Amino acid sequence: MQSVSSKLAQGAGILFALLGVLLAAGGVWLITLGGSWFYLLAGAVLAATGVALVRLRASALWMALGLLLFAAVWALWEVGLDFWQLVPRLIAFLVVAMVTAAFAPRLHRRDLAPALRCRPAGALAGVLALGLVGFFAGMFVPHPTVEADGSRAKVTNAAAGQAAGNDWPAYGRTSSGDRYAQFDQINTTNVKDLQVAWTYRTGDLAIDGAEYQVTPLKIDDTVYLCTPLSKVVAVDATTGKEKWRFDPKAVVSESTQGWKRCRGVGYADLDALDTATAASTATAPAQAVAANTPAAPAICRKRIIETTIDARLLALDAETGKLCEDFGDKGYVDLGIGIAPAPKDSDAGTYNVTSAPLVADGVVMVGGRLNDNLTVGEPGGVVRGYDVVTGKILWAWDAKRGATDSTPLPEGQLYPLETPNFWGTAAYDPKLGLAYFPLGNQTPDFWTGNRHDYSDEYTDAVVAVELKTGKERWHFRTANIDQFDYDVSSQPILYDMPGKNGETTPVLVQLTKRGQVFVLDRRTGQPVVPVEYRKVSTDAMPGMKVAPTQPHSAIAVGVEPFKESDMWGASIFDQLYCRIQFKQMRWEGEFTPLSDKQRTLIYPGYYGGFNWGGGAVDASTGTLIVNDIRMAQWGRFIKQEEAKRIGYKPSTEGEYSTQTGTPWGVERSMFVSPLGVPCFKPPFGTMTAIDLSTGKTRWQVPMGTIKDAPVHGIAPGVDIPLGMPTMGGPLVTKGGLTFFHGSLDYYVRALDNDTGKVLWQGRLPVGGQGAPMSYVGKDGRQYVVVVAGGATRTGTNDNRGDYVIAYALPKAGK
Template structure:
């Protein structure tokens, strides 16, 4: 027994020596990069502790405890009380101290007496074990980024949206994209009782690159939704029973083969059609068409366009087929259908035009065409046979509309390829990453506002603008537009003029760019943003002290002079906020009764590097628009890029990686900010941990806010739909989903008088496999 114990102590000692030397070796390299000096002495102390244990020297115990105390002082001095930052900095040294203390009975002083007695060693071991267990237990608790003060949001408009009816008639409930419902049947006091009312399966699994990102509509006694294959389905909103379905039979192309989405359909009532035959569902396809259906029967309206369809490839030239497709819900208002389209990123120059067009909702006839090459000068459609200017910034989200002003608002992306700016047209630079306001009837530009200058990082503005009438302190009201961006910046503009209502500052940024690149020396920064603090070395994270050190080394090896540090062919450049967001297409919600903006975000740093295409071929790299290598044909360089991850498969930067945030627009202050989602169902190196640890995961889709004091959300990487308290951000209810979700929840009052909340679950975003995919439409209601 004694020999076995001695052998175990020696093994522990050898392991600590090896781990300590690796930590010290990495620490030496980090110092040469100008990084922290902590890891070298800490590694040497760990190795010395291991050596002492192997030799059964009593001083090993004292050294282990000294290392623990020093590491705690260092950790708190670097990151304060940030729980998730403290974990990798402290747990390893707690374990080392615990092992040394457990080994204490066999350790001897120079005079061969015990260094401490068994009872004392046992007592200290219990204390250390309790500390480790306490840390582990706290991993299952939410650690707010900003804790609510406890004060309820002041009610600014008690009657907000009271006249908006019982339906959900547009993608964002209304054309202002507010995602707010005045219903309070389900509220903070009874949401805990929410149950599944019905479930429907569409029959189209989200596989082979398809994703369910749809927000259904409900109008009258019918719910409408689309599948990733652009099939439109009508359901009974009380029972979930199918009424009809229509299949537009999409063509699969190289462009949409791995990119099939349908985020929503539009509903309209035609003013020039007979009563009872005037209701239409307008939808689009991933092969570039618009079609119109009778909302009551699902029959194709053959008087629309060419036998029910409008071909959006007309006027886009030969490169559009297979490259141009639609994924987002169209805006349909005042008899006009307004659409843009998605283009393949990063593959080549010469991509088709990003033209935005308006069509007559009754006939399908084109009314106007706005493109960046003509801008405010001309929005008339080109004659048949002519082609809109190639390579103009496109609009691939959903537009918003102010009926009083007659103005529609849409966000733009940039000219492809995204990571090389040397080939950009002046008009592309003028309109990249912008919000553009046009007259809905004519397409004539009213104003535009640019959210980034010379976008180098695929910072397309994609979320639907949110329109809100913001009350001022002097009793006046300003009609504002709230635009969320991938940069995490939230721009609040007067929607009449495009002038900032919340201050915007233009700050100097790095201009150390490759020859031939065009870069801007300043970028716009709003006074309101989420998750935009520049990363620094101490923000590097990992599951342990070892991969944290690895991440610090990687960070110091990269180019990083803050956001907009240009890419290089010499070294990798850190990209943060990453090109997934910030805020992606999912958008946010506004509670107009309190003036609170509620948004979910993504915080995932990436890195990028220019690479010669010949070198990429030699490495066997496969080109794609979204993968780790893109050719960028027509430019001098391909681009290599990836997520910034540790060898253990966890992000190299501190959590949360996604959050839900409530912002008081009157003051610009964050009322609360909560990590959103757990690691439970998120694969790490292909394996889901199954642990409900609420780190805060990258989010997709958007929130739903109600006057019942609730925010509903189901777009995290775990399989839950949640209801949060609007005043505190605390979770009041959750429902387990069969698979993950990506869209935004919606709600309505049905004919039976009940309030329903509906989510669509087709699988979490971009899993890369056909596992854990679904086709579930799930409605919740009170018993």
């Protein structure tokens, strides 16, 4: 009669044999696609190991150990010491060897002696178990993609950030958009003591398509923010107590039903504006000054400017929250004036605004959001400037007129259709008088056959215009004929880059969804960091327009082309699945055109790279700090009638879009395994520090854990720092810290600017998507504020919130 342990060994053998057959069969499939032979060979040995284990033969142990050694050699040859790539390649075989070793005393040689006696078998199983424990322990430790070298960044501008005083008066702290605060009260030595100072709840939960992506402002003693429904709230900066709120009663349309958000508000101080105007006209004739200077209003001297999700521009008294009735029509300007209506029988073209306006030198500058991919004939992407006092339109720029004309169109006329739009926040250089904004592409995003020449000219471009007139000075394309929704959305960052000989170059840093970091001279638009135009595939569908080359900056993050060995999975089996899927896709590198015959891999993905959250520059050292997304997608053209027959539900960002008016609809999705995990190697999101003067990456670390990221609706609940897709942006301070809370887990973190090491983290009630900000309150304490309404696009109303949380060091004596 067999012992229980022998029966268990045979049961394990049956399981191993079945898994081996499965692995070998998948290996055969991969070989037919031109892929690796390893899985066939490993599957065959695993199956043979299982059969020997069922027969209680000693050869099972030696085959299991040989298989582990074979897998280790192969893994090291393919991926070196990349921890997360070794995990799926080795763990399964490590478990097989450990289990087989444990049963070794029950396995017999031909002379019926056991393969190993109990003690050596136990010792071997123990050693293998320690290896397994080592792997699991390693999963809880961050594995930097680029290790810091231990050096400290050199300070080149000790006075950086001081112009904004103790406040945070603009979306990116100043119009330069660098998100740098010169405060060092909270620093690397004491950040561990950071604690919640106050919490405020807006009352608007981020549900039913609403998202909190706002970066608040702080002026004097007040923090200002907006909710996804465009309500504006003012709270005391040191206590979090509400001072006032204003509800514009924004109308939610079908277009914005699933896209309700407000990323920030703007601020204008008319007293400061009057002082600046007086100084600039001090030498002008008195009569000319009087003729060109409007009478200053007696009220609303300090104004909060907001754009709403139903396309209105409004001005509020910063002290009271009441409308500034001298602005526009009793406080409002209709941004829908001059915007074409949606195409007939379509809500796709509904125009609205979600991002913070640029407010500078008496001008309010806004773009607008349009729905993607549903139809041709959508409204144009006009960019406009308005007088901050009166609300009167000053200028209007669109891609069709480009540099030729920026005068507003007469009442009753419509701005050109289908021009690339600007849906982010602009930056401004007061010395040059130039404002800078990035554009997207002409919709629909994935079919290019209907693109206008002027749309191609401004595809994914950065444009510089005179803030007062809207006259274009220059533009620079970050892509040529964009086929993949790579619209540029992050606020440009303006930085004065020191040279080797003491000179300074005013540069613009533009982050893109392609992971490219373009550094341009903001006077001329010429690249300061070299740009190379590389050939790309042009094997496109009939009627498609594609470019033969695409620009690549010498500074980029997460753009290495995929190869078969980069395919990943939580186990050896879904890794094999992902390799098979990869080999079945069209992939000739970035910009491989879509086809109707097979899926095309899209990487970098159309969520980024770098999305609207942008980055930050430590202006004292010239270190660019950026978070990124590394998620591949796939796409394929499909006839609209076929999609309708299948039952696809069209949407702008879902898995199917009609692209009505073009020959093809488009289906697309994330590239994931059946387990729901990405099919490519981690990390899926990082934080990276780059020395702008040299282009060298100082460090790169995975950002975020899997703890709160649901897979098939289940959150793992463990702090494994795999590096997850990120949203929002970072805050950098003189205290040597980078704050960030746009990860998929519910944490706000402080990283060391010199190493990327997490020095502190605070648990949030729900996830966050915006960017932290910092200020010094009237009590002399430095605060760091985050807004948390839930992690990005969960698709449900679970784990959503409306939290505004301020952190500070403990008060003295406590």
